[in-house]
Amino acid sequence: MAHRNRRAVLSVGADMSAITSHPTNERWTDHIEFGIHTFGDITVDVDGQRLGYAQVLRNVVAEGVLADQVGLDVIGVGEHHRPDYAISAPDVVLTAIAAQTSVVKLISAVTVLSSDDPVRVYERFATLDAISGGRAEVSLGRGSFIESFPLFGFELKNYEQLFSEKLDLFSQLRREDPVTWSGTTRSGLSEQSIFPTTEHEYGLPTWVAVGGTPESVVRAARYGFGLELAIIGGQPTRFAPFAELFHEALAEFGHSERRIAIHGHGFIAATDDEAKDRYWPHWEASMRQLGKERGWAPPTRARFEAEAHSGALHVGSPETVARKMASTISALGATRFGMKYGNGTLPHEDMMSAIELYGTSVKPMVLDMLSGS
Numbered sequence: 571m572a573h574r575n576r577r578a579v580l581s582v583g584a585d586m587s588a589i590t591s592h593p594t595n596e597r598w599t600d601h602i603e604f605g606i607h608t609f610g611d612i613t614v615d616v617d618g619q620r621l622g623y624a625q626v627l628r629n630v631v632a633e634g635v636l637a638d639q640v641g642l643d644v645i646g647v648g649e650h651h652r653p654d655y656a657i658s659a660p661d662v663v664l665t666a667i668a669a670q671t672s673v674v675k676l677i678s679a680v681t682v683l684s685s686d687d688p689v690r691v692y693e694r695f696a697t698l699d700a701i702s703g704g705r706a707e708v709s710l711g712r713g714s715f716i717e718s719f720p721l722f723g724f725e726l727k728n729y730e731q732l733f734s735e736k737l738d739l740f741s742q743l744r745r746e747d748p749v750t751w752s753g754t755t756r757s758g759l760s761e762q763s764i765f766p767t768t769e770h771e772y773g774l775p776t777w778v779a780v781g782g783t784p785e786s787v788v789r790a791a792r793y794g795f796g797l798e799l800a801i802i803g804g805q806p807t808r809f810a811p812f813a814e815l816f817h818e819a820l821a822e823f824g825h826s827e828r829r830i831a832i833h834g835h836g837f838i839a840a841t842d843d844e845a846k847d848r849y850w851p852h853w854e855a856s857m858r859q860l861g862k863e864r865g866w867a868p869p870t871r872a873r874f875e876a877e878a879h880s881g882a883l884h885v886g887s888p889e890t891v892a893r894k895m896a897s898t899i900s901a902l903g904a905t906r907f908g909m910k911y912g913n914g915t916l917p918h919e920d921m922m923s924a925i926e927l928y929g930t931s932v933k934p935m936v937l938d939m940l941s942g943s
Contacts, residue, residue, distance in 0.1 A: 602899065602940065604933045605644025605908040606637050606925060607679040607833055610657035611856075614915045621918075626656040627663065629918040633911075634667035636922055638674040640929025646679030646709065646833075646908050651717040654859070654914075661694040668702035676702055679833065679908065680711035680779040680798075684732040685718035687756065688740040689764055692774065699768050709798050709831075710737060711779035731755065734789070737778070741793040744773035777831060780812070787812045791819035791828070798831040799902065801882050806834065806898040813902045831906035832898060835913060836884030837920075838891050838927040845886045848920055849913065850874055853883075856914030884909060888927050892935035900940060907936075 610630050613621050621629075634645045645667060647660040657663055664676040676698060681691055691708065699706035712733045713719075719726050735753040742749045746767045752758035768774055778790035779798040790797045797816045799809050813830055820828055839845035850871065857869040877883040884891045884898075895907055909928065912921045 601905050602937065603643035603675075603906040604928070604936070605642060605646055605675070605677075605906060606633070606928065607646040607648065607908045607910040608633065608657075608912055609648040609650055609655045609679075609910070610663070611912050611914055611916070612654050612656060613912065613917055613921075616917055616919055620915070623656040626918075629921075630657065630663060631666045631670070633918070633921060633925060634664075634674065635670045636925050637929065638667075638671035640926050641933060642674060642925070642929045644675040644677060644707075644906065644908060646677045648679045649682050649713075649718075650715060651721050652715060654856075661698050664706070665698050665701060668698065668705065673705075675705045675707055677707040677777070678709050680709040680713075682713035682718050683710040683736045683740065684712050684729065685722045685724050686736075688736045688743060689759075692740065692743045693764055693766070695774055696764075696766050696768050699770070699774060700766055704769055707775040707777065709777040709779050710740065710795075714781065714800075728755070737789065737793065740776070741795075744776060746773050779833065782809065782812065784812065784815055787815050788819045791816050791825065792823050794820070794823070794825040794828060796829045796831060798833055798908075799904075800833045801898075802833075802835060803877065803882050805880060806832070806882060807901045810901055813904075817903075829906065830902060830904045831908060832902060832904045833908045833910065834882055834884055834898065836891060836895075836909040836924075837911060837913070837916070838886070838888055838924040838932060839920075840887060840927075842886040842890050845890075846875070846878060849885050849916065852914040852916040888931035888935060891928075892932045892939060895932065896936045896939040899936070 608630055610626055612626055615621060630647070637645050647657055647663050649658060649660050651658050660678040660681060668676055683691060695706050695708045712729065716726060724732060732755050735755045739751050739753065742751055743764060748761040748763050749759050750761055777796035777798045778786065779800055780786040780790065781800050787797060799812060801809055816830065817827070837845055837849040839848055853874060854869050860866065861868055878885045884894050899907055911924050
């Protein structure tokens, strides 16, 4: 890849001329992973009746078990503290999935580190890692929702400082050596060890989730963490400059290459029309509610169709989703794709069907496309 000055990269924005592709060779495709992500959205049953939190949580565990059975590589479980999502403790849900699976990796999607304690986060996921036989990972983020801040006694005016300091502490905890650290967001540590430690040579596998700011990309590179790009709107290729920036920053900080993951929304059914018709009403209701909170324009079917055709939504038949997924992975040089397979009130039965198609049809198609076969 031709490297450029970092300042130039920061100014690129969505310039399509900045797009770089990762070479699609056998070595690269051998390491691509396919995952599912869920926030435990409160869903309805097949009759349209709203499910309770307990049933949604049990359904999420069943979805994780199915992902393992159909050959998917990762399940990511998000953290929220609001009425439209059931999952507030991802590590607990992942532990339940771990007990019924044997291969699938278990990651948060994401852990809101800003309003949590880095020591407790590391201890919880190190415990999950031991129970699951080394399958735990953690993805750290600042949180796109802010409900956790007042809930746990943090002030939003410290939004940036909280994440910056806690990420720095987490990076030291990950070495699994005695830690001496001081900051303003929690009490300091003096030659303090934490337990349990993991069986990983370099500590717990860790990613930083980024919504699209260059500063966040550089921060992930500074600590040598993996980069997870959350792509929830617009053309996925607009994130290519951030992937390039990540590689450049890693080199400047003296790190070897680290992996790039994609978090994107999607849904799979037998045909394109069936997938879009099933997904649309739930996507529309969810986006309408979020729009009221954030001042977005009301969602339209035309916008939905555009997102499915050339935007961030990977919605359609197995072949349609596979082609778009392969394009996104290639454009960003990613080695993992995590598909948020549910949205809003989309029923559990539809999600289970999509997961099965993802593992049995989409995954092998994408690998064939990327390997050139």
